[in-house]
Each structure stands twice: as structure tokens, then as C-alpha cells.
Amino acid sequence: xxxxxxxxxxxxxxxxxxxxxxxxxxxxxxxxxxxxxxxxxxxxxxxxxxxxxxxxxxxxxxxxxxxxxxxxxxxxxxxxxxxxxxxxxxxxxxxxxxxxxxxxxxxxxxxxxxxxxxxxxxxxxxxxxxxxxxxxxxxxxxxxxxxxxxxxxxxxxxxxxxxxxxxxxxxxxxxxxxxxxxxxxxxxxxxxxxxxxxxxxxxxxxxxxxxxxxxxxxxxxxxxxxxxxxxxxxxxxxxxxxxxxxxxxxxxxxxxxxxxxxxxxxxxxxxx
Amino acid sequence: xxxxxxxxxxxxxxxxxxxxxxxxxxxxxxxxxxxxxxxxxxxxxxxxxxxxxxxxxxxxxxxxxxxxxxxxxxxxxxxxxxxxxxxxxxxxxxxxxxxxxxxxxxxxxxxxxxxxxxxxxxxxxxxxxxxxxxxxxxxxxxxxxxxxxxxxxxxxxxxxxxxxxxxxxxxxxxxxxxxxxxxxxxxxxxxxxxxxxxxxxxxxxxxxxxxxxxxxxxxxxxxxxxxxxxxxxxxxxxxxxxxxxxxxxxxxxxxxxxxxxxxxxxxxxxxxxxxxxxxxxxxxxxxxxxxxxxxxxxxxxxxxxxxxxxxxxxxxxxxxxxxxxxxxxxxxxxxxxxxxxxxxxxxxxxxxxxxxxxxxxxxxxxxxxxxxxxxxxxxxxxxxxxxxxxxxxxxxxxxxxxxxxxxxxxxxxxxxxxxxxxxxxxxxxxxxxxxxxxxxxxxxxxxxxxxxxxxxxxxxxxxxxxxxxxxxxxxxxxxxxxxxxxxxxxxxxxxxxxxxxxxxxxxxxxxxxxxxxxxxxxxxxxxxxxxxxxxxxxxxxxxxxxxxxxxxxxxxxxxxxxxxxxxxxxxxxxxxxxxxxxxxxxxxxxxxxxxxxxxxxxxxxxxxxxxxxxxxxxxxxxxxxxxxxxxxxxxxxxxxxxxxxxxxxxxxxxxxxxxxxxxxxxxxxxxxxxxxxxxxxxxxxxxxxxxxxxxxxxxxxxxxxxx
Numbered sequence: 001x002x003x004x005x006x007x008x009x010x011x012x013x014x015x016x017x018x019x020x021x022x023x024x025x026x027x028x029x030x031x032x033x034x035x036x037x038x039x040x041x042x043x044x045x046x047x048x049x050x051x052x053x054x055x056x057x058x059x060x061x062x063x064x065x066x067x068x069x070x071x072x073x074x075x076x077x078x079x080x081x082x083x084x085x086x087x088x089x090x091x092x093x094x095x096x097x098x099x100x101x102x103x104x105x106x107x108x109x110x111x112x113x114x115x116x117x118x119x120x121x122x123x124x125x126x127x128x129x130x131x132x133x134x135x136x137x138x139x140x141x142x143x144x145x146x147x148x149x150x151x152x153x154x155x156x157x158x159x160x161x162x163x164x165x166x167x168x169x170x171x172x173x174x175x176x177x178x179x180x181x182x183x184x185x186x187x188x189x190x191x192x193x194x195x196x197x198x199x200x201x202x203x204x205x206x207x208x209x210x211x212x213x214x215x216x217x218x219x220x221x222x223x224x225x226x227x228x229x230x231x232x233x234x235x236x237x238x239x240x241x242x243x244x245x246x247x248x249x250x251x252x253x254x255x256x257x258x259x260x261x262x263x264x265x266x267x268x269x270x271x272x
Numbered sequence: 273x274x275x276x277x278x279x280x281x282x283x284x285x286x287x288x289x290x291x292x293x294x295x296x297x298x299x300x301x302x303x304x305x306x307x308x309x310x311x312x313x314x315x316x317x318x319x320x321x322x323x324x325x326x327x328x329x330x331x332x333x334x335x336x337x338x339x340x341x342x343x344x345x346x347x348x349x350x351x352x353x354x355x356x357x358x359x360x361x362x363x364x365x366x367x368x369x370x371x372x373x374x375x376x377x378x379x380x381x382x383x384x385x386x387x388x389x390x391x392x393x394x395x396x397x398x399x400x401x402x403x404x405x406x407x408x409x410x411x412x413x414x415x416x417x418x419x420x421x422x423x424x425x426x427x428x429x430x431x432x433x434x435x436x437x438x439x440x441x442x443x444x445x446x447x448x449x450x451x452x453x454x455x456x457x458x459x460x461x462x463x464x465x466x467x468x469x470x471x472x473x474x475x476x477x478x479x480x481x482x483x484x485x486x487x488x489x490x491x492x493x494x495x496x497x498x499x500x501x502x503x504x505x506x507x508x509x510x511x512x513x514x515x516x517x518x519x520x521x522x523x524x525x526x527x528x529x530x531x532x533x534x535x536x537x538x539x540x541x542x543x544x545x546x547x548x549x550x551x552x553x554x555x556x557x558x559x560x561x562x563x564x565x566x567x568x569x570x571x572x573x574x575x576x577x578x579x580x581x582x583x584x585x586x587x588x589x590x591x592x593x594x595x596x597x598x599x600x601x602x603x604x605x606x607x608x609x610x611x612x613x614x615x616x617x618x619x620x621x622x623x624x625x626x627x628x629x630x631x632x633x634x635x636x637x638x639x640x641x642x643x644x645x646x647x648x649x650x651x652x653x654x655x656x657x658x659x660x661x662x663x664x665x666x667x668x669x670x671x672x673x674x675x676x677x678x679x680x681x682x683x684x685x686x687x688x689x690x691x692x693x694x695x696x697x698x699x700x701x702x703x704x705x706x707x708x709x710x711x712x713x714x715x716x717x718x719x720x721x722x723x724x725x726x727x728x729x730x731x732x733x734x735x736x737x738x739x740x741x742x743x744x745x746x747x748x749x750x751x752x753x754x755x756x757x758x759x760x761x762x763x764x765x766x767x768x769x770x771x772x773x774x775x776x777x778x779x780x781x782x783x784x785x786x787x788x789x790x791x792x793x794x795x796x797x798x799x800x801x802x803x804x805x806x807x808x809x810x811x812x813x814x815x816x817x818x819x820x821x822x823x824x825x826x827x828x829x830x831x832x833x834x835x836x837x838x839x840x841x842x843x844x845x846x847x848x849x850x851x852x853x854x855x856x857x858x859x860x861x862x863x864x865x866x867x868x869x870x871x872x873x874x875x876x877x878x879x880x881x882x883x884x885x886x887x888x889x890x891x892x893x894x895x896x897x898x899x900x901x902x903x904x905x906x907x908x909x910x911x912x913x914x915x916x917x918x919x920x921x922x923x924x925x926x927x928x929x930x931x932x933x934x935x936x937x938x939x940x941x942x943x944x945x946x947x948x949x950x951x952x953x954x955x956x957x958x959x960x961x962x963x964x965x966x967x968x969x970x971x972x973x974x975x976x977x978x979x
Contacts, residue, residue: 172846175886177911180903254968261845
């Protein structure tokens with residue numbers, strides 16, 4: 001027997017979440033096709049607090065029940081996120097699918113999650129007990145493994161307002177639409193006074209979670225472009241050495257080749 | 273444009289686009305039982321037995337013991353059982369069927385059946401097959417001498433993979449016992465009489481004991497040529513046992529994993545070259561037939577006849593086998609054996625040209641057969657071979673020669689381009705003397721007292737438009753408005769056997785019978801009177817009789833011809849190839865309806881591009897096909913449709929209606945050869961030998977060749 005609950009406010013949703021065993025959903029583009037038996041769904045698609053895109057001084061806050069189409073139409077959402085979201089599935093699915101669902105699904109292939117990783121996004125998690133704000137990489141622990149309590153809901157994704165302007169993004173799917181990522185890459189670059197300040201590199205769909213190696217990124221931080229160029233092959237070799245990829249719909253070997261090629265393309269784009 | 277080619281609204285357009293068409297799954301469920309097949313989970317095993325759970329009232333289990341007639345499905349050799357015998361031969365083989373009123377309960381009970389098997393080592397590699405279902409040898413000239421005298425000898429291997437038909441509507445069939453005891457079967461079908469004849473054998477009855485109706489069918493592409501016969505027998509046995517209507521509609525995963533697909537192939541070619549020309553081809557062809565022979569004989573025949581391509585090679589030796597493996601039976605798919613060998617021979621010709629340092633197109637042009645030349649089976653090309661003109665038309669459309677020369681210069685960037693070409697035929701109609709000796713098609717026209725005319729023919733509209741084009745032909749000859757000509761989906765209870773809906777034959781063969789019938793009816797037309805006319809197939813006088821023993825004679829009365837060019841850009845960082853343009857010039861004779869024909873060409877060409885590039889399917893070490901869903905087996909979406917230019921070159925066939933000849937299959941056949949040719953050029957001229965050629969293959973080639 002499948003039951004459905006729905007909530008008109010966040011408070012109501014949190015109460016239900018605290019008192020019943022429910023599977024939260026909004027667009028249902030993944031969950032509904034699973035056709036699970038004996039579950040109670042909690043529909044969040046009409047919760048106003050989860051449906052807003054707002055901005056404060058530091059962050060663009062995307063509500064968990066905001067659809068991909070809404071994000072594409074919002075002037076607040078950074079171009080990098082829009083570029084990734086525009087390649088999700090097909091228009092009908094983008095009209096229904098949401099940021100919270102993409103995260104909650106717990107897949108390293110989720111296209112919006114890759115951008116959250118590379119941009120050091122934070123997540124606001126709420127429950128009747130209160131709320132907490134966590135870094136996305138601390139939340140996203142592995143395949144279907146999330147740091148989300150039984151009574152919590154993902155409320156917002158916080159993307160930094162600044163610092164995402166210079167990026168390189170590539171999704172490799174099996175075709176041009178309705179394609180699950182086989183490899184996805186996002187790199188964010190920054191420099192100040194001739195020195196590299198940021199070189200964030202995230203790899204999606206190649207392991208249990210999105211991969212990011214901050215210690216390797218640090219190899220280029222604080223360097224000039226010339227210094228970075230000299231370091232480039234060692235940098236790429238360090239990634240080659242570190243990345244242990246899984247086989248999926250394509251081989252681990254193919255994934256690794258592509259990851260390293262895209263990493264190189266990212267450096268090349270910014271003159272390294 | 274000929275008057276007949278002017279496009280009309282398709283007869284089934286309104287019902288289909290408005291969602292009113294009734295497919296087999298749409299019939300009301302009242303009183304109808306659901307049947308679900310118990311599929312074997314092991315590729316090869318001795319069957320010991322099944323242990324059933326307690327079946328509630330109204331639930332039934334049927335298997336081989338319940339078959340009233342003979343446990344063999346009539347296809348070619350009749351070796352495929354309705355329900356498995358004492359061995360399991362592939363993963364998915366039907367052991368039995370569970371039937372009951374509630375689908376979920378049926379599924380639940382199905383999961384509780386215990387199957388006892390003694391597992392055996394499966395044969396999965398077609399090159400290590402213990403048994404060949406079919407083996408053919410033919411040729412002409414003196415191959416041995418040609419190789420002995422050759423300046424150079426080329427030796428190459430080629431492989432192609434599965435291709436899933438991916439029709440919109442999965443396999444589905446329904447059976448009921450009529451009050452007079454007749455078994456009525458209807459569903460998603462290409463060939464009603466194939467199903468009809470299969471049922472007779474399995475039910476042990478005559479023509480009077482059974483009739484078969486084609487429901488509205490959501491695509492077939494060959495996949496509903498043989499499989500519906502199997503499923504029809506299964507539901508008919510279930511209806512016999514239960515005495516109630518039984519319906520079985522496959523789920524998508526079930527359909528993709530267990531039903532027939534295009535034959536994977538392995539081809540070993542040797543070619544002798546003397547004075548810059550190919551003097552001999554020696555081809556050894558293996559098609560993976562899967563666990564039962566089904567249609568493999570005829571698929572292999574068509575592939576072998578195409579093995580030397582469209583070239584006039586004086587000495588040829590062709591050897592081919594349909595290998596038995598413990599995998600799902602391979603079957604018909606648009607092109608029917610042609611795409612595999614055309615890929616091999618076209619690619620071989622490209623490689624020889626490259627090795628000789630000559631332009632591949634000029635090299636091929638030197639070898640193209642012309643009217644009057646011998647075919648591979650020592651028949652004749654009775655009609656003009658328009659390929660050279662078609663090459664010029666394609667060149668004019670896409671600047672082929674200029675781009676080919678341009679992309680031949682060394683490329684070093686991330687994105688690299690190539691353009692490739694293929695040229696080929698598709699033999700129109702059944703292979704050999706099948707039309708004359710086996711099918712003997714009959715078609716009728718029945719005029720009612722209100723002066724509407726009904727077409728009585730067995731050909732099913734599976735989206736290719738025969739309801740429309742047949743009606744157009746009859747309306748044209750009788751001078752009637754199209755709406756006064758009726759052509760319903762065929763029911764063997766009321767239409768004669770005009771043969772199956774296969775082999776690009778319906779329009780050319782049956783369309784011509786209808787044209788002649790219409791002329792006859794016009795001569796005897798009497799207003800307000802009920803009248804009926806009948807036409808029977810007669811082989812054209814020019815045809816040289818074909819012998820299947822010696823493979824000599826005209827395998828086909830005529831051919832549809834095609835030239836394809838594909839231009840692509842490869843991302844050497846990801847291996848992803850973007851098709852920049854695909855140009856297809858198709859000679860299908862006179863198009864019976866311009867839009868219908870164009871739709872066939874575009875759709876078929878796109879399927880070919882999918883087959884060449886992203887449609888990859890394989891089985892694992894246990895013989896299981898794992899990518900059995902549309903998220904794992906990718907076909908092109910609308911976003912993947914490249915600039916697709918389809919053109920018609922009309923070489924009229926005098927024995928087809930208004931000059932029409934086979935059209936349905938030809939657009940698919942040549943894409944892999946053109947695609948891989950373009951890919952080779954983009955990758956700097958390295959030889960490639962398999963299709964599909966995926967993004968992963970591209971990076972593997974780059975890694976291996978250090979490009």
C-alpha cells in the first residue's frame with residue numbers, strides 16, 4: 001500500500017517528518033518511477049519556504065523544492081549552475097525535478113550536486129528540533145549515504161554569490177539528452193594580484209561520491225601562472241595517481257582518461 | 273513528382289495522434305486473465321522440474337505438457353519450443369506461464385515458483401560454437417588462382433554488435449476461445465499469417481480452428497516478424513487451458529533482454545589485388561543466431577549475398593554460418609543481415625584504397641557493378657545501377673570530395689573532423705524464389721453496394737504507412753476519393769494470405785497486385801453492385817530462377833540503391849563524436865507517398881547512425897544482457913538528430929506499382945560503414961574494424977595509437 005502525505009508549510013512538513021516514517025519528494029522524477037511498495041510519501045512541492053530562490057550578502061539560497069526550470073529562469077542563480085542544470089534529462093523532467101531531490105537521491109551522477117561540490121556550497125537542514133548548516137561534502141558521504149537525520153529535511157542549498165565567474169564545465173553523457181552523466185567535470189578558477197587563489201576541481205559520476213582533492217588543488221594555490229605551468233604535469237600526475245575510479249556503464253579506464261583530459265582542458269582554458 | 277507521390281494525411285493519423293487507437297494492452301480487462309512468463313535465469317541447463325506454490329482459485333500454470341499439438345513454433349526450422357523442453361538454452365527462455373485475474377498476484381506467485389535445473393557450461397562465443405544451424409557456400413570465378421596471381425593480399429576481420437529494435441510498444445498478445453471453439457488471437461504483429469500458421473501446429477488444428485488479427489501496432493522494425501508467433505502460441509495454450517481470454521504484454525526490460533535483436537557478426541575477409549583492382553574476395557561470415565534458429569537462415573542468406581558489396585569482383589568465394597550460442601535468439605531487424613556484411617566490405621574497400629595510396633571513392637567507383645553485370649549469385653543486375661549518379665548527387669549536396677580532401681590533412685586540435693561514404697543496395701522483396709515458391713501472394717478487392725472498396729490483404733501497418741499507400745494505389749486506379757477505399761488491420765479470418773510484412777516487399781509486391789486488381793475492378797465496375805476481384809503473384813519473366821542449393825540465379829528481381837555520407841567531429845578529450853551532417857540518397861523507385869517515404873528514410877537513417885555509434889548491447893560471462901532499459905541502452909533522441917538530408921533518386925521498377933520498389937529497410941543499412949569511415953579519417957587514418965564505434969572505443973584507439 002502506498003500512502004501520500006502533503007504539507008502546505010514547512011512547519012507542517014517537519015511535524016509529519018518527525019512523527020511518521022515518510023519518504024520526502026517534490027518532483028518525483030526518480031522516486032515515482034521506482035514504484036516502491038509499502039511506503040508513505042511526503043509531498044513537498046507546495047511548501048512555500050522550500051520553493052524560493054533568494055540571496056543574502058554571501059549566498060544565493062535555492063530552496064530544495066525549486067525546479068531546474070525555475071533555476072534556469074532566475075537571475076540569481078550563477079551561470080555555472082545553470083549550465084549544468086540545462087543538461088539534466090529533458091525539458092519535462094527539468095520542469096518537475098528539484099534541487100533537493102537531486103541531492104536526496106544520493107548519486108554521484110547528480111548534475112547539480114557536482115556544482116555544489118566545486119563551489120563549496122552549504123546545505124541548510126531543518127527539523128522540529130532546529131536547524132544546522134553543513135558543507136555539501138560533509139553531507140554527501142557516498143552512494144545513497146547522506147548525513148540526514150530521520151526527522152530532517154533539506155531546506156536550502158547555499159551557493160556562494162562571488163567567485164564562481166571563471167569556470168569550466170563539461171558533461172559527458174551517452175547522448176545529447178536524457179543522458180545520465182558518465183563523467184562530469186567542473187572547475188572553478190580565481191586569481192588575484194597575479195597569483196592563483198582558487199583552483200577547485202570536482203569530478204562527478206566516476207566514484208561513489210563526487211570527487212574533490214583539496215590537497216592537490218593546493219599545489220597551484222598562491223602560484224603565478226608561469227609557476228603553475230611548470231607544475232602542471234606534476235599536478236596532472238598527482239591526480240592520475242590519486243583517482244581510483246569505478247567501472248559503471250563505461251570502464252574505469254575510459255573514465256580516468258576523460259577526467260584527466262578535462263582537468264587539462266580546465267587548466268588550458270585559464271592559460272595554464 | 274509523380275501524381276501518386278503527392279502526400280496525403282495518413283489513414284491512421286487522427287486516431288494515433290489523438291490517442292484513440294486501441295493497442296492490445298488497451299482492451300478492457302474485464303474477464304481477461306493476465307499471463308506472465310516464467311523465464312529461465314540460466315543460459316544452459318538440464319531441466320529437472322518446477323515446484324509450484326499453492327495456486328489460489330482462478331490461477332493457473334501452463335507449460336509444455338499443456339500443448340494440444342506440437343511444441344514447436346513454426347518459423348523456418350520449427351526448432352523453437354513454445355515452452356522449454358528438457359533443456360534451457362538461453363536466459364529468458366519461457367519455461368511456463370502463470371495466469372490469473374490479478375496481475376500483481378500473478379507476479380507474486382511467479383516469484384514463488386521453484387525451478388530445478390542442472391546447470392551446464394553455456395556457449396557464448398559465436399566463434400566457438402558447437403553447432404551451426406545453417407552453413408552456405410557459394411561463389412564464382414577462380415578464387416585460388418586470383419590469390420596466387422595477386423600483387424597484394426589483404427586479410428581483415430570485422431565485427432558488429434547487437435541492435436535492439438526499440439519499438440515504442442513492447443510485444444503483446446491476447447487469445448480467447450470463441451463460442452464456436454475457434455481460437456482468436458490478436459496483438460502487436462507484423463505478419464498475421466505467420467502467427468496463424470504457428471498456431472495451427474501448436475494447437476493441432478486446421479485453418480478453420482484459428483484466426484489472427486493484427487491490432488494497432490506500435491512499431492516492429494523486424495522485431496515483430498517472428499516473436500509474435502512464439503508469444504501467440506503461449507497465450508493460445510493458456511486460453512485453451514483456462515477457457516478464458518488471456519493477455520500477455522511484455523515489460524520493457526523483459527522485451528529488451530529476452531526477445532530477438534539484430535545478429536552480432538564476425539566477418540573474416542581476404543581480398544586479392546592485382547594491377548590496382550580487387551580481383552577476388554574470399555569471405556567467411558559468422559552470425560550469432562542465439563539459442564534457436566528462428567529467422568537466422570534468411571538473415572544469413574541476405575547477408576552473404578551482400579558480402580561482396582555492390583562491386584563487380586570477378587572471383588568470389590562466400591562462406592557463412594549461423595552459429596548456435598546460448599543467448600537470446602537473434603532475429604529480424606530492418607536491413608535483415610545486410611548491414612553487417614556491407615559494413616565489412618565497405619570498410620575493407622576503404623582500407624585497401626588507403627594501403628594502395630589511392631582515393632577510396634575513386635577506388636570504389638572503379639569496381640561498381642553496372643547493368644547487365646553478374647550479381648554475387650551469378651544472377652544479373654537487370655536494371656540500371658544508378659550509384660555513380662547518386663555519388664554525384666551526394667557530393668553536390670555536401671561537398672564530399674572537397675571536405676574529404678580537407679580533413680585528410682593532419683589535424684592536431686582537440687576537435688577533429690572526418691567525412692565518410694558508403695554505397696550499397698537492399699535487395700527488394702524476399703530472397704531467392706520465396707515469393708514464387710513459398711508465399712504465392714494473393715490480394716483481393718471487395719466492392720460493396722455503396723461503392724466503397726475494401727482492400728483484403730494480409731500486410732500490417734506497423735507505422736510504415738501501408739494502410740495509406742495501398743489505399744492510395746487503389747483509389748488512384750479507380751478514380752475514387754481516398755476515403756472510399758478502406759483498408760483495416762488484417763484478420764486471417766477474412767483476408768487472403770498476401771504474405772508477411774517484411775523484406776521491403778509489401779508495397780512493391782502486394783501494392784502491384786492491388787494496382788492490377790483495381791484495374792480489373794474498374795473494367796467490370798457496376799454501380800451499386802457487390803463485386804470482388806483477386807490477383808495472384810506472378811514472377812516477372814526476366815527473373816533468372818534462384819537455387820538455394822547452389823546460390824545461383826537472381827536473389828532479388830531488383831534492388832533499392834543508396835549512397836550515404838556522414839560528417840562528424842570527434843572530441844579527442846572525451847571521445848564523443850558529433851555528427852555534423854548525414855546525407856542519404858535513396859533509390860526506392862517511385863515514392864508511393866513523398867512524406868511517408870521521407871519519414872521512412874529519415875527514421876531508418878537515424879537508426880543506422882545509432883547502430884553505428886551509441887547503440888551498444890552485450891551479454892556478460894553468464895550470457896545475460898544487462899543493459900535492458902532505455903537508460904542503459906541508448907538510442908538517439910530528438911536532440912541527437914543531426915542535420916539529416918534525405919534525397920530520392922528515382923530509378924523506376926517496371927514490375928512495382930508506378931515504378932516503386934523496396935523502401936523500408938534500405939535507409940538503415942549503410943550508416944555504420946559511412947560513420948566508421950568518417951571516424952577513421954578524424955583519427956588520422958587509422959583502420960577501425962567494428963561497429964558500433966563508441967566514445968569509449970575512440971579514446972581506446974587514441975590511447976593505443978598514441979594519436
